Amino acid sequence: MISPRREALRIFFSSWVSKIGIALLVILLIFSIYALAAFPPEYGKLVWNNPKAWENYPKSVPPSWVNLFAESKYFEHKILESREPVTFRSPDGAIKMIYYFDLDYDADEFPKFFSMLIKDVTYWKSPPAITLRLLRPDGKAAELASFMVSSPREGESPPYTRYREEPFILKIDSDVNVWRSLSSFIKDNYGLMFSPSEIGRNPERFIFGSPAEGNFSTPLKGRYRFEVSVTAYDGRDSVGRISLILGGSVYGLLGTDVIGRDVATGVLLGFPTSLFIGIITSVIVTILGCLLGIIGGFFGGKTDEVVQRTSDIVYNLPLLPLTIFLIFLMGSSIWNIVLLLVVFGWPGLAIVTRSIALQLREAPFIEAAKSFGSSPWRIIFRHMLPQVTPFIVAQMIFYVPTFILLEAALSFLGLGDPSLPTWGQMLELGFRNGAIYLGLWWWIIPPGVMIVLTAFTFVLIALGMEPVVNPRLRTG
Amino acid sequence: MGLARTLTIRAVNLLLVLFLVLFLVVIIIGATGTSDKILMAIVRQEVSTYRQAISRTITDPEALEKAVETYKQELIRAYGLDKPWYTRIGDMLRRIIFLDLGVSKSLQTFTGSNRVIDLIVERLPNTVLLVTTATVVSFLIGLFVGVKLATAIGSRLDRALTYFSAISYALPTWWTGIIFILVFYFYLRIFPPGGMYSIPPPEDALARLLDLLWHAALPIIVLVLATVGSNIYVTRTVVINIAQEDFVMAARAKGLSERIIRWRYIARVAAPPILTQLILGLAGSIGGAILTETVFGWPGMGLLFYQAIVSSDEALILGLVYVFTLVYVIARFVLEVFYVILDPRVRI
Numbered sequence: 001m002i003s004p005r006r007e008a009l010r011i012f013f014s015s016w017v018s019k020i021g022i023a024l025l026v027i028l029l030i031f032s033i034y035a036l037a038a039f040p041p042e043y044g045k046l047v048w049n050n051p052k053a054w055e056n057y058p059k060s061v062p063p064s065w066v067n068l069f070a071e072s073k074y075f076e077h078k079i080l081e082s083r084e085p086v087t088f089r090s091p092d093g094a095i096k097m098i099y100y101f102d103l104d105y106d107a108d109e110f111p112k113f114f115s116m117l118i119k120d121v122t123y124w125k126s127p128p129a130i131t132l133r134l135l136r137p138d139g140k141a142a143e144l145a146s147f148m149v150s151s152p153r154e155g156e157s158p159p160y161t162r163y164r165e166e167p168f169i170l171k172i173d174s175d176v177n178v179w180r181s182l183s184s185f186i187k188d189n190y191g192l193m194f195s196p197s198e199i200g201r202n203p204e205r206f207i208f209g210s211p212a213e214g215n216f217s218t219p220l221k222g223r224y225r226f227e228v229s230v231t232a233y234d235g236r237d238s239v240g241r242i243s244l245i246l247g248g249s250v251y252g253l254l255g256t257d258v259i260g261r262d263v264a265t266g267v268l269l270g271f272p273t274s275l276f277i278g279i280i281t282s283v284i285v286t287i288l289g290c291l292l293g294i295i296g297g298f299f300g301g302k303t304d305e306v307v308q309r310t311s312d313i314v315y316n317l318p319l320l321p322l323t324i325f326l327i328f329l330m331g332s333s334i335w336n337i338v339l340l341l342v343v344f345g346w347p348g349l350a351i352v353t354r355s356i357a358l359q360l361r362e363a364p365f366i367e368a369a370k371s372f373g374s375s376p377w378r379i380i381f382r383h384m385l386p387q388v389t390p391f392i393v394a395q396m397i398f399y400v401p402t403f404i405l406l407e408a409a410l411s412f413l414g415l416g417d418p419s420l421p422t423w424g425q426m427l428e429l430g431f432r433n434g435a436i437y438l439g440l441w442w443w444i445i446p447p448g449v450m451i452v453l454t455a456f457t458f459v460l461i462a463l464g465m466e467p468v469v470n471p472r473l474r475t476g
Numbered sequence: 477m478g479l480a481r482t483l484t485i486r487a488v489n490l491l492l493v494l495f496l497v498l499f500l501v502v503i504i505i506g507a508t509g510t511s512d513k514i515l516m517a518i519v520r521q522e523v524s525t526y527r528q529a530i531s532r533t534i535t536d537p538e539a540l541e542k543a544v545e546t547y548k549q550e551l552i553r554a555y556g557l558d559k560p561w562y563t564r565i566g567d568m569l570r571r572i573i574f575l576d577l578g579v580s581k582s583l584q585t586f587t588g589s590n591r592v593i594d595l596i597v598e599r600l601p602n603t604v605l606l607v608t609t610a611t612v613v614s615f616l617i618g619l620f621v622g623v624k625l626a627t628a629i630g631s632r633l634d635r636a637l638t639y640f641s642a643i644s645y646a647l648p649t650w651w652t653g654i655i656f657i658l659v660f661y662f663y664l665r666i667f668p669p670g671g672m673y674s675i676p677p678p679e680d681a682l683a684r685l686l687d688l689l690w691h692a693a694l695p696i697i698v699l700v701l702a703t704v705g706s707n708i709y710v711t712r713t714v715v716i717n718i719a720q721e722d723f724v725m726a727a728r729a730k731g732l733s734e735r736i737i738r739w740r741y742i743a744r745v746a747a748p749p750i751l752t753q754l755i756l757g758l759a760g761s762i763g764g765a766i767l768t769e770t771v772f773g774w775p776g777m778g779l780l781f782y783q784a785i786v787s788s789d790e791a792l793i794l795g796l797v798y799v800f801t802l803v804y805v806i807a808r809f810v811l812e813v814f815y816v817i818l819d820p821r822v823r824i
Contacts, residue, residue, distance in 0.1 A: 415785065444658060
């Protein structure tokens with residue numbers, strides 16, 4: 001004799017629908033766990049929704065893989081970070097730290113902008129000198145910029161820290177000294193005359209351009225090297241971080257949004273929130289609905305009357321307008337959203353379980369249990385609940401997509417929890433910024449696909465559960 | 477008089493729902509101080525009208541200010557704003573029931589009125605037009621496809637449609653709308669991105685109608701897609717269950733044609749549960765309308781709701797919640813009348 005539970009599992013896993021559903025669920029869970037492990041809980045508030053954190057990223061650019069289909073290659077946004085410097089000591093006591101940045105250039109267009117960021121410089125005696133050198137693939141070298149870290153202020157004592165709160169930013173596009181250096185570099189090495197102001201119109205063209213036709217209009221492909229050398233005068237002096245930012249017109253796996261945020265990161269961050277709201281709400285709703293339904297159906301009388309009247313009324317309310325109204329008044333936190341979804345969600349199940357409980361109450365085995373003197377609660381939990389378990393589980397799974405979609409809808413209407421990034425909120429921002437009318441597909445399609453996929457996973461599992469619950473639908 | 481009595485009971489039940497929502501809403505807006513804001517907005521509006529009216533007769537600025545201030549205090553007393561909110565519950569209820577819903581602080585009708593009720597009345601027909609059309613289309617498709625499928629369980633078409641229903645259940649209406657705009661407006665340029673008429677609308681009546689259809693096509697398709705899956709699926713399941721009943725087998729044994737069995741024996745019995753599905757889907761359609769109208773810029777109550785949220789317009793949101801519930805209760809009643817006609821068993 002096969003146990004009913006094993007039999008149920010066998011029927012469940014015999015269909016492809018269930019297998020695909022479970023496989024998708026495992027993938028969703030892996031992504032959620034990864035997102036929770038890789039990003040701190042405060043990430044949403046501190047980084048994701050903070051435009052300053054995304055200053056160095058290109059705005060509204062497509063993913064970098066569009067290059068695979070593009071006739072001329074776009075420049076992919078690059079943020080080059082410093083690694084361990086090579087250190088030289090000269091006899092006069094100066095210490096030279098050189099940071100190398102290598103860039104393989106194979107795009108057919110120039111970067112949109114180019115800047116250098118320095119963070120956290122500490123010195124003890126005299127301020128360090130910093131220079132930025134460029135080495136082109138044709139072997140020519142140029143010194144682009146050279147400057148000193150600001151001197152100690154009056155009354156300041158060592159160690160002197162600079163650029164801690166606000167990093168130092170050298171913007172090639174607006175720095176006249178760089179344009180001058182470039183102008184003389186081009187004159188000395190290629191014998192071509194360009195005034196600094198001419199160069200200032202698009203300095204990247206002259207850093208990465210080919211002199212072949214005399215006008216630097218096409219990029220010179222190959223390996224570029226940038227050297228940032230820091231000359232310090234004390235062994236304890238240090239530099240925190242140096243980065244070179246080259247503005248591209250494509251970025252990452254899924255491009256960026258209007259603030260410059262990485263859409264792929266946003267999509268990843270949406271996994272845990274969406275699953276959490278869907279599953280937790282569904283579990284609470286199912287437990288509450290089933291318990292109330294069974295209690296009402298089993299005890300009958302006044303209890304039943306109260307449960308039935310309440311569920312009838314709540315069930316007959318237009319859900320979305322009221323939820324919107326209440327969230328608007330209560331504030332949009334994830335807990336308020338879950339609370340309201342529960343408050344409006346339970347009656348459907350209560351009504352159905354009640355009718356099942358009414359039938360079960362008259363069943364001979366329940367009569368038998370009663371005649372043995374079992375307490376009502378024992379009968380409910382020991383004899384009635386196991387009978388409806390497959391049905392309850394199926395309902396629970398079937399409710400998950402409903403709540404996932406409702407949360408997404410609320411987020412899309414601008415009522416999502418602002419401290420948590422969700423797919424609905426990404427779509428809301430995209431919609432409000434006219435992403436559809438501008439054709440920014442990479443911003444609109446991925447979050448929506450994720451909502452559909454997550455909801456669909458649970459629909460598949462619920463469909464797989466159906467033959468278990470309703471034997472009439474079994475085939476073969 | 478079974479029919480009339482049953483319907484009366486249903487109507488009373490629905491009115492109870494409406495009244496309870498109303499009561500709950502009034503308590504909530506009272507306790508959160510929202511009703512104060514809404515009433516103050518009315519007071520400010522009336523005060524500014526009064527100021528304009530008397531500034532022609534009173535020229536002395538000081539006397540004018542004094543008169544305005546007196547009038548304002550009078551109004552505050554009249555609206556009960558000087559007393560705690562719970563003393564105003566009755567007044568507030570009466571106000572809302574008689575559709576005296578206050579003024580919107582951010583939006584106006586085409587004729588320039590900013591009264592909430594005028595705004596809603598202007599937008600209501602557009603929503604009714606959109607939702608009714610979509611619901612009827614979806615219901616008819618669901619009925620015909622569902623019944624057809626039930627007689628061909630396990631066929632390729634059946635399986636394909638099972639998957640389609642599942643996908644359609646998982647598709648957020650508003651996102652489908654966004655994708656449709658991206659594809660049919662941005663890439664293909666065959667449908668407009670939104671709105672109800674071209675600007676300026678065509679003069680000729682027929683051209684106007686065609687223009688309306690052209691604008692309504694995408695929102696209606698989106699709303700139908702969102703609901704048709706579950707309609708087909710429910711019809712199919714109900715019909716499968718009924719097809720296994722004894723009376724169907726008896727009909728087959730009598731040698732009746734499959735057509736007669738399908739439409740007279742099965743569909744007739746399947747109609748009430750399918751209608752139930754429609755009734756249950758009604759609340760969803762209203763929610764769907766809010767989102768779809770927002771996405772397509774369809775000037776109905778849904779878009780108005782979105783605009784009210786974006787501009788935090790308390791009076792407008794309150795009015796819309798009430799009218800949405802009212803419309804829902806009425807639509808629900810109409811469907812229940814159909815139900816009672818279709819299924820004599822529910823008559824008391």
